[in-house]
Amino acid sequence: MSDTVAKERRVRVRFAPSPTGPLHIGGVRTALYNYLFARQHDGDFIFRIEDTDTNRFVPGAEDYIIEAFRWLGITFDEGVSFGGKYGPYRQSERREIYRRHVDALLDAGKAYIAFDTPDELEKRRAEIPNFQYDATTRLSMRNSLTMPADEVRALIGGGIQYVVRFLIEPGREVVVDDLIRGRVVINSSILDDKVLFKSADELPTYHLANIVDDHLMEVTHVIRGEEWLPSAPLHVLLYEAFGWQDTMPRFAHLPLLLKPEGNGKLSKRDGDRLGFPVFPLEWHDPKTGEVSSGYREKDYLPDAVLNFLALLGWNPGDDTEIMSLDRMVSLFNLEKCSKAGARFNYQKLSWFNHEYILRKDDSEVAELFRPVLERNGVTETPERIEKAVSLVKSRVNFIHELWDNSYYLFRAPDGYDDKSLKKWWKEDAPKTTAELCGFLETQDDFNAETLEPKVMDWIASKEYPVGKVMNAFRVTLVGAAMGPQIFAITEFIGKEETLRRARRALEVLS
RNA sequence: GGCGCUUUCAUCUAACGGUUAGGAUACAAGAUUCUCAAUCUUGGCAUACGGGUUCGAUUCCCGUAGGCGCUACCA
Numbered sequence: 299m300s301d302t303v304a305k306e307r308r309v310r311v312r313f314a315p316s317p318t319g320p321l322h323i324g325g326v327r328t329a330l331y332n333y334l335f336a337r338q339h340d341g342d343f344i345f346r347i348e349d350t351d352t353n354r355f356v357p358g359a360e361d362y363i364i365e366a367f368r369w370l371g372i373t374f375d376e377g378v379s380f381g382g383k384y385g386p387y388r389q390s391e392r393r394e395i396y397r398r399h400v401d402a403l404l405d406a407g408k409a410y411i412a413f414d415t416p417d418e419l420e421k422r423r424a425e426i427p428n429f430q431y432d433a434t435t436r437l438s439m440r441n442s443l444t445m446p447a448d449e450v451r452a453l454i455g456g457g458i459q460y461v462v463r464f465l466i467e468p469g470r471e472v473v474v475d476d477l478i479r480g481r482v483v484i485n486s487s488i489l490d491d492k493v494l495f496k497s498a499d500e501l502p503t504y505h506l507a508n509i510v511d512d513h514l515m516e517v518t519h520v521i522r523g524e525e526w527l528p529s530a531p532l533h534v535l536l537y538e539a540f541g542w543q544d545t546m547p548r549f550a551h552l553p554l555l556l557k558p559e560g561n562g563k564l565s566k567r568d569g570d571r572l573g574f575p576v577f578p579l580e581w582h583d584p585k586t587g588e589v590s591s592g593y594r595e596k597d598y599l600p601d602a603v604l605n606f607l608a609l610l611g612w613n614p615g616d617d618t619e620i621m622s623l624d625r626m627v628s629l630f631n632l633e634k635c636s637k638a639g640a641r642f643n644y645q646k647l648s649w650f651n652h653e654y655i656l657r658k659d660d661s662e663v664a665e666l667f668r669p670v671l672e673r674n675g676v677t678e679t680p681e682r683i684e685k686a687v688s689l690v691k692s693r694v695n696f697i698h699e700l701w702d703n704s705y706y707l708f709r710a711p712d713g714y715d716d717k718s719l720k721k722w723w724k725e726d727a728p729k730t731t732a733e734l735c736g737f738l739e740t741q742d743d744f745n746a747e748t749l750e751p752k753v754m755d756w757i758a759s760k761e762y763p764v765g766k767v768m769n770a771f772r773v774t775l776v777g778a779a780m781g782p783q784i785f786a787i788t789e790f791i792g793k794e795e796t797l798r799r800a801r802r803a804l805e806v807l808s
Numbered sequence: 809g810g811c812g813c814u815u816u817c818a819u820c821u822a823a824c825g826g827u828u829a830g831g832a833u834a835c836a837a838g839a840u841u842c843u844c845a846a847u848c849u850u851g852g853c854a855u856a857c858g859g860g861u862u863c864g865a866u867u868c869c870c871g872u873a874g875g876c877g878c879u880a881c882c883a
Contacts, residue, residue, distance in 0.1 A: 315883090316882080316883050350882090350883080351883065353882085354882065415881090416881060420880095428810065430810095460881095461881050479813070484811075488810075489811095490879080493880080495881090497881090498881070503880090503882080503883085504883050505883095524814090524876080524877060525877055525878070525883090526878090526883090527812065527813060527877075527878080528811070528813085528879075551813085553814080554876065558819085559818095561875075562875095562876080563876075563877080609820065609821080613820085615822080616831090619832060636814095636820095637813075637815090638813090638814050638815060638876080639813095639814075639876055639877090641819060643820060645833065645834060646819075646820065646832080646833045648833095649832085649833055649834090650833095656846090690845085690846095691846095692845075692847080693844080693846050703845080718843080718844095721843090722842095722843075764842065765841080766842090768843080769842055769843055772842065772844095773843090776843090776844095778844080779842090780843065780844040780845075782844090784842060784843085
């Protein structure tokens with residue numbers, strides 16, 4: 299690999315969500331890429347909570363995010379709830395650190411104090427088209443650049459609220475060297491003097507906290523969503539302002555996840571509308587009480603979700619699609635990430651889920667199936683469940699679909715499907731079925747391998763059409779024209795139950 | 809509006825100047841002579857457009873168009 303990784307520094311990456319709600323599936327992919335990168339380079343993966351916006355804080359969100367990664371099997375080395383020596387990892391607990399760094403910037407004249415209220419700014423924006431707080435306007439605003447020092451001190455002493463803004467020098471070409479997009483150059487004149495710190499809650503904004511934390515936590519690579527690309531030059535400038543340019547992390551801006559259809563990025567609405575989850579776990583909104591579905595509750599296998607997500611914006615360079623997490627770790631490559639947004643094709647995710655069920659041992663699938671059976675009032679031995687699973691697992695995409703495809707193995711059908719009846723329960727069906735029952739009565743070994751040839755011989759001896767006899771028989775046992783080989787079914791339910799079902803059908807359908 | 813990123817089948821993507829433009833999902837057809845699936849086989853489907861550079865452009869450059877993002881005392 300080229301210069302993706304500087305040799306002398308231990309690779310350290312982080313995933314740093316805001317606890318403002320459930321973790322979006324796009325965030326999961328970002329975390330996954332960070333995880334793959336960290337593991338591949340034997341580095342550290344940090345979990346940081348960016349809770350600098352007290353207004354948007356949602357109780358329970360942090361625990362939800364931790365639980366989501368636990369379910370997915372994505373592990374962290376340090377961070378909130380994981381420990382580590384670079385803590386605290388919750389930004390709301392790092393106030394003093396940020397204060398110190400803001401003061402350093404202030405002292406160096408690289409930032410200034412501004413008293414313009416949100417209302418004043420809003421008014422300004424309404425009056426002046428394309429208003430921006432920058433070199434062209436800052437001298438006409440109320441800040442420490444335009445006011446005498448003692449007045450500034452007096453205002454602060456008087457408890458007047460203020461913000462600290464980053465002083466951006468115009469006319470500079472700022473270079474962001476992105477691992478995915480290459481060299482991106484932006485003129486600093488288009489940047490505004492971003493708010494770095496708010497006196498109201500004594501908390502920094504994202505930009506300041508982000509740079510300070512990444513530096514202090516010795517983060518080497520910032521792998522994040524494309525929505526951050528426009529502010530990356532600001533971040534570069536901040537590293538410079540602090541004199542940290544030598545250890546500035548490498549950036550990699552990932553393409554976004556788009557709606558399956560229509561325009562825009564993937565949102566919660568799409569999930570509701572098209573019937574797929576956009577969150578890893580089910581989420582109960584503490585304010586509205588609204589419930590959003592989750593992949594876990596909808597029966598997706600975590601490995602399948604991860605595999606699918608990994609391929610949205612990255613590929614190993616060959617035709618490999620099904621990959622374990624470990625395999626992805628060894629194959630992952632930031633430079634092979636695509637640049638354009640990827641539509642979230644949830645149909646393909648179903649296929650992944652199917653493939654992962656297929657690849658699991660029957661016993662493992664049986665364990666997952668057991669709760670579904672119990673919910674339907676069925677209690678069976680592990681051996682029986684495993685046997686049932688082996689008969690029908692190839693035909694499902696989700697564990698719960700096993701029930702739709704195997705309920706007749708555990709209880710008699712409570713009705714007969716009209717279409718199946720119309721096609722297979724013809725006028726001579728009662729006769730052949732009754733005769734077949736008579737023949738089965740004489741058989742004691744219901745083992746599929748031994749019973750099948752005997753029944754076939756019997757049908758041949760009667761010169762009946764095999765398809766008609768067998769399918770009519772199937773309908774009496776299953777209730778519909780579906781299911782595995784019929785002798786697998788008769789073996790599973792046994793002689794007594796087979797005859798009971800067939801005779802009951804003869805009664806009901808005659 | 810401004811700034812930036814981006815553009816190969818319907819969708820996810822491969823092809824680091826030379827291929828009949830490959831794979832997967834989805835879709836369709838056929839095969840499996842007990843159904844429905846699964847599976848296998850087959851099929852249709854793409855380099856946004858216009859200019860360059862080059863012996864040769866999916867690939868490099870420019871423009872146009874489309875898509876996406878940012879443009880908060882949110883992240």
